[in-house]
Amino acid sequence: MKLTPTPKNTSTAKLSVFWSSLRRNPMGLVGLAMLAFIVTVAILAPLIAPYDPKSTSGITSSDIYNPPSAAHLFGTDDAGKDVLSSFILGSRISLIVGFFAAFISIVIGGVVGIVAGYYGGRVENILMRVTDIMLVIPDLPLMVVIIALTKPSLFNIIFVIGIFGWTTTARVVRSQTLAVKSRKFVMRARAIGAGNMHIIRHHVLPLVLPLLVVQAVLTVSAAILNESTLSFLGLGDPTSPSWGQMLNFAFGRGAMSTGAWWVLVVPGFGIVWVVLSLTLFGQGLEQVLNPRLNTHHLMPGKPTVQNGRVDLDQEKGALLEIQHLSIHYINEDKTAARAVEDISFTLNKGELIGLVGESGCGKTTLMLSLLRLLPAAGQIVNGKVFFNGKDLTALSEEELNTVRWKEISIVFQGAMNALNPVRTVGDQIAEAITKHVPAMPHDKLQERVTELLDLVGIAADHKNHYPHQYSGGMRQRAMIAMALACDPQVIIADEPTTALDVMIQAQILELLDSLRKKLGLAIIFVTHDLGVVAEICDKVLVMYGGVTAEYADVDTIYNEARHPYTQELLKAFPDLTKPKKKLSSIPGYPPRLDALPAGCRFAPRCPIAFERCRIEQPSLHAVGAEHFASCHLVEAVQ
Amino acid sequence: MLLKRLGWALFTILFVVILNFFLFRILPGDPARQGIRDPRLSLETINAIRVRFGLDKPVINCFETLNPIKIGSCGVNPLDTQFFIYVGNLLKGDMGTSFYYNRPVEEVLGERLWNTILLIGAGQILAILLGVIFGLFAAWKVRTALDYTALISGLVAWSLPTFWLAIILLFWGTNMGLPIGGKATPGMSSYPFMDQLGDLFQHLFLPTLAYTIIYMGEYMLIMRSSLLDVLAEDYIMAAKAKGLSTFQILKDHALKNSMLPLVTIIAINLGFTVAGVIQIETVFSWPGLGGAIFESVGRKDYPLLQGAFLLIAICVILANLIADLTYSYLDPRVQVD
């Protein structure tokens, strides 16, 4: 990454980043504005209140429960006092109780959470048991009992709300502390020689703090709600009338029967205003600190379009034919990331093609697009996918559902996540069959599931086990069994052996290879591992930055590579047959798909790039029979 | 595991019993001492209380009284102290005598317990049902007008003070001609059963509505966010790749998985729902346990207050136990043997 020196003051930099993301969060902003308003009102209360609520001079019996008028904007109450003035001064009580009680809660909860999470063991056990008890015991009745038995003063109310409001914070902080503690940088700090206090101060606190702030905001709102409830139940401090108490008086002194709605609505509105402002602000903060994409797999995809920059060929009669496929990710701000550009390849029956590339080169995007499983932001902007003469990009969702799994199935990367954790493995395999062969009787179905598991080397008694009861290798096998369930013609294997041990990897590769021979499957094998490709593939497509770097049969790729990326990648790969050979690396890093270089995408890292490479994107040149490379140098040779 | 959970629930109940006893003796306003001076009680009742609570006896070993603290002999027979007499009475089902009603506490609360369970039951079921449905649609149609509407109304509902919503509903209900309080119209008991039932529904309508609105918002928000997490999982994409329809995926792969966090939250929240019930029962004069707490505070009817608190706490602990067990039944990753 190209880096320029940054401004010296990093803490203000952190704050400005935070502020700029909060500014783009409508929820947080509205909450903050609402909160700022009510806090201003509370601070200026004695100045802006039209009447003094404590004074009774000049009030006569005709002033009782007067509806809103010019003199009393929000009417008068049961004692003939101005509701607006009581409302304005009441805001102070709510905010004071809210902030101080929340302060107590956050301190207790934060300390309990961090101590329990960080030290673990017996300390954690005891602290969390206490928290559990506190959570289960209904807090309001207990608060009522305590305040009823003592004196209902402001101090008592703050104290009681404070000591009952820490449990949620303690739980949240504890789990965050546990998460932070298990992260490698904490272990690294220990390896450096740092003690517990240092680690808590420099590593745990900075990562728990944002959460604590969110929690503080939410705790303030809960405390304000609690205060209003206690006051409404008649347990408020009689010397400092709050909104809850206003409601208590109104409700208990006939506002209902006289129809004096304003006395009931106004104070409640104040409570809702404050609590809502804090809730919105808290939620907004949470979203800023913990951004979620809010997208999922069931959102409607973007329709396929044919921008037609490249003329499409006619169908040639292979089993699967990908022609000039381009995929973009359209972001919120309308910039497009060109994830895949103009990729073509064919796959015949029984053939195994390797799709090789580094992380972020677009290989997974390409695979998902074949069955139109792209995330909501992804769009096929050009190209065709012919399968047995049908163009999959043009099918309706219902038509596509008959092709999915029945004809083309997928072995997903990371089988743990691709299996539903709360359903048994056998059940999930059976589900695929039932979908495509609904008429199959139950006993036949179960027989078939057993047979499939047997095919991948899983004993039948594991059929009714859940994914978490399987080991990593077994889950990958189960995933393969599932992919085979409907006798598909093509299997897409997306990094099926990544994160597995070498021996398990060898087992899975052997399994796929034997299944291919036994069942005549065509397989697309997606991987970043050149060695694995060399072991089993027939032909190889090397991707770089979303485009085809080189496409040829496997022998050509390894022995007569023409693209500098392929050549460099091979040099970076350790070769057991030449154990003492020094490995070379490719300097730099792959391009970001939303910030692609102007010319050749490999040019910034290419050892032999020249002027033209930085300006013009090379097209794909045929350099031999079924051998293609996208490099200006290849063109020059021809 | 099951035994462990059961043991834990029992331990918590024991803790509540101890807390309930000592709280009233540490804080000013000992119920027994207060009660004896209560002019509403007859002399016979006072004497009966004295004997039943063993008020002439020390609070517990080593302590004569706790407020003010007066050290006593540690050598007394523990069974002859106020604490163990209290526990013994509880075990016999004797919770003392209400000052106000001048009837045994367990009798007064017994009727009210069922009313509260009826209200909470109806309210919770509706809140969960509607919360799940709305949350499901909001998450499925994320970032659409439907989602934003659900999100904002959820947050507003979450911010409403329960008692205030109840007041507003009551105000509205009065104008609509709905019954404004209690559980039944006076004199209803002579009418046919179906009429009585209809009358009960009319009375139940507003309190249940208030309860449902308050908790539905929260459940919807939780359901929405947990379903969003689930729907972004790889196994949902796998289900889509299998050719399953959206409806099938939601039903077979998303619903159960996203309900799990909701069950936990419901279990955790049971303690807080009681707060809602107290407020709703107070506003609608619903004759339940929550109302009993409010009333006994005003009437300084401490035995009833103590009894109501204990009963509510036990109910919450048991409900929490049930939610816990449900969770482990639903999630195969948690094992109960």
Next chain:
Amino acid sequence: MSQEYFLEVRGLKKYFEADRASLFSREPRFVHAVDDVSFNLNRGEVIALVGESGCGKSTLSLLLMGLEDPTAGSIMFDGRDITHLNDHERKSLRRKIQMVFQDPYESLNPTQTIEEIINEPLLVHGIAKDKKERSGRVIKAMEDAGLKPAEVYLNRFPHELSGGQRQRVVIAAALVLEPEILLADEPVSMLDVSIRAEIINLLAELRITRQIAVIFITHDLGSVGFFADRVAVMYLGRIVEIGAVLEILESPQHPYTKALLSVIPVPNPRLRHERIILQGETPNPIDLPTGCRFHPRCPLAMDACTSNDPPFITLSKTHQAACLLLK
């Protein structure tokens, strides 16, 4: 053996207590994570510890770092027993032995700047109180780790750097203490293939320029050839074969080493060869197999293997393997 080594590990064991089989079984069960491991290391030497997951290599690294206490055995460093140390001794030892972790995305605190990260070890150890001296050491460490020019990186946060650069930051944070042993736990397995070599080459360079001995822990037997002097192959908590790198790669003697070597993909389709694929998975380290712990999966297992735990057979001055077939 009377020769004194720089680092000498003897009979090291670490058992963790496992969950009991059921509520009613009294006997605690143990995970035999590391079970009788011995090896030694010379000044400036590179040894590779190779094995699959569950072989105990990660636990071994924690033991060597003093982040876990061994159940039995001893570790001698520079003639001194460092098996059990008090906090103070442990802390001063940490300056000598430093560690590089597997995942450079996880092993840096996202809220710290690069300068704070590399400065932290100096702060913890109270080295170089003078600010100028400290920043000099930080910059020296960064440049030795290939982060040049250092000024560009100082105020950056980890997320602004690429994976390779982050791993360099981790290495710089270790170098700043001027250690004598660097323990590298799978330092490249999370990186893209095209940049793995640059980290390995950096470690190889440091060993020459700074005379640092390296313990290189990896699952990839294929990547050790260029860099390591010696290789130890681990299986189920034990070293099964140890030898000079070419002895292991070119004439492996233990059936497990042979199998492991045979399944490493060779990036040339013309050299596709017969692979020895072991069936099943590594057994769990709670109920260990009797006799040779490799026998249930060994293609050459004999009757004797089920009952006799094979001792180490010395094959050359540097090469040893534990297999009954070698008698």
